[in-house]
Amino acid sequence: xxxxxxxxxxxxxxxxxxxxxxxxxxxxxxxxxxxxxxxxxxxxxxxxxxxxxxxxxxxxxxxxxxxxxxxxxxxxxxxxxxxxxxxxxxxxxxxxxxxxxxxxxxxxxxxxxxxxxxxxxxxxxxxxxxxxxxxxxxxxxxxxxxxxxxxxxxxxxxxxxxxxxxxxxxxxxxxxxxxxxxxxxxxxxxxxxxxxxxxxxxxxxxxxxxxxxxxxxxxxxxxxxxxxxxxxxxxxxxxxxxxxxxxxxxxxxxxxxxxxxxxxxxxxxxxxxxxxxxxxxxxxxxxxxxxxxxxxxxxxxxxxxxxxxxxxxxxxxxxxxxxxxxxxxxxxxxxxxxxxxxxxxxxxxxxxxxxxxxxxxxxxxxxxxxxxxxxxxxxxxxxxxxxxxxxxxxxxxxxxxxxxxxxxxxxxxxxxxxxxxxx
Numbered sequence: 001x002x003x004x005x006x007x008x009x010x011x012x013x014x015x016x017x018x019x020x021x022x023x024x025x026x027x028x029x030x031x032x033x034x035x036x037x038x039x040x041x042x043x044x045x046x047x048x049x050x051x052x053x054x055x056x057x058x059x060x061x062x063x064x065x066x067x068x069x070x071x072x073x074x075x076x077x078x079x080x081x082x083x084x085x086x087x088x089x090x091x092x093x094x095x096x097x098x099x100x101x102x103x104x105x106x107x108x109x110x111x112x113x114x115x116x117x118x119x120x121x122x123x124x125x126x127x128x129x130x131x132x133x134x135x136x137x138x139x140x141x142x143x144x145x146x147x148x149x150x151x152x153x154x155x156x157x158x159x160x161x162x163x164x165x166x167x168x169x170x171x172x173x174x175x176x177x178x179x180x181x182x183x184x185x186x187x188x189x190x191x192x193x194x195x196x197x198x199x200x201x202x203x204x205x206x207x208x209x210x211x212x213x214x215x216x217x218x219x220x221x222x223x224x225x226x227x228x229x230x231x232x233x234x235x236x237x238x239x240x241x242x243x244x245x246x247x248x249x250x251x252x253x254x255x256x257x258x259x260x261x262x263x264x265x266x267x268x269x270x271x272x273x274x275x276x277x278x279x280x281x282x283x284x285x286x287x288x289x290x291x292x293x294x295x296x297x298x299x300x301x302x303x304x305x306x307x308x309x310x311x312x313x314x315x316x317x318x319x320x321x322x323x324x325x326x327x328x329x330x331x332x333x334x335x336x337x338x339x340x341x342x343x344x345x346x347x348x349x350x351x352x353x354x355x356x357x358x359x360x361x362x363x364x365x366x367x368x369x370x371x372x373x374x375x376x377x378x379x380x381x382x383x384x385x386x387x388x389x390x391x392x393x394x395x396x397x398x399x400x401x402x403x404x405x406x407x408x409x410x411x412x413x414x415x416x417x418x419x420x421x422x423x
Contacts, residue, residue: 105386206345
């Protein structure tokens with residue numbers, strides 16, 4: 001018999017661990033938070049937070065899979081289990097020295113994301129076939145996916161077993177089944193915690209991929225909340241740094257390397273003609289588009305302009321900043337008063353300066369300045385989404401994801417039940 005949850009069994013405040021490893025695959029962010037209230041009166045207090053790096057071999061394997069490497073089913077199962085064990089370890093470590101959590105929300109590790117309507121089995125980055133290869137007739141266009149698809153590894157049932165704490169995972173599936181993109185997922189938290197009474201805001205996450213939530217001022221019930229994936233965040237910059245440093249570095253600390261160069265604005269303008277940037281929301285993307293294959297095309301274009309390494313990083317950084325700003329101008333009637341940054345890219349001061357230049361006169365700040373930890377905002381979000389799943393509160397924002405309706409997000413693994421639910 002399915003577990004039947006009763007809201008009255010939930011204490012006034014619930015302690016929850018939120019876990020996520022983003023598209024940068026730079027480690028597992030874990031946040032231990034106390035959550036109180038419902039979606040309209042939410043209060044969240046961060047008790048502890050930390051990032052736990054993957055073992056080098058596991059990170060390398062994940063990046064290979066994200067890059068399209070083939071896996072046998074046995075290898076797939078082993079990877080799913082290895083990631084879950086790392087997530088469980090992070091969940092236990094972040095609680096050390098603290099009162100224990102009652103619930104875990106684990107996003108897992110995204111290894112594949114296909115947007116709704118994407119061409120199945122192909123995209124614009126795939127090189128054209130040889131002249132003698134069979135081709136589709138003009139009347140037989142490549143089939144397009146009716147539903148999005150998104151795969152996160154790190155089994156929630158195993159995390160629940162290893163931690164002995166009920167765990168919510170697989171957050172994107174229900175939104176996708178309702179016709180949504182399954183992304184962005186964090187807009188509900190943005191609405192609950194970051195709306196301002198008098199100033200329009202954009203909350204811009206810059207992980208491997210960038211995503212935004214648009215928050216009109218006030219709490220007007222008819223005000224349209226928007227959101228979408230803006231395109232590359234740190235993904236191309238990180239890949240380029242690793243390539244330019246022969247693997248010695250994995251990211252451009254504070255943007256110091258890019259700051260020494262001069263971006264090619266002509267190349268950035270060319271790259272912004274890529275169809276994704278001109279697509280209207282709701283929309284989502286991932287490393288499948290803005291990953292190694294995309295970087296290779298950028299690399300060849302930059303090599304043709306004889307750019308030095310600092311110039312190359314400055315140009316890729318400018319692409320991230322310009323694509324964010326261009327999406328605002330394309331999709332919004334006017335720029336917001338404030339842009340609140342979060343995610344690893346919010347600590348790249350050179351990128352932040354380029355965003356400020358591209359978004360003037362909007363003020364570019366971080367979510368720290370609005371009371372939400374910029375480094376761990378997404379981990380906090382998945383703690384809240386788990387809390388909403390437990391209290392049977394829909395967690396998606398249909399206007400953002402494109403879903404037909406608001407739905408409960410995530411699968412609840414209740415081993416053990418800890419008295420929080422019963423059949």
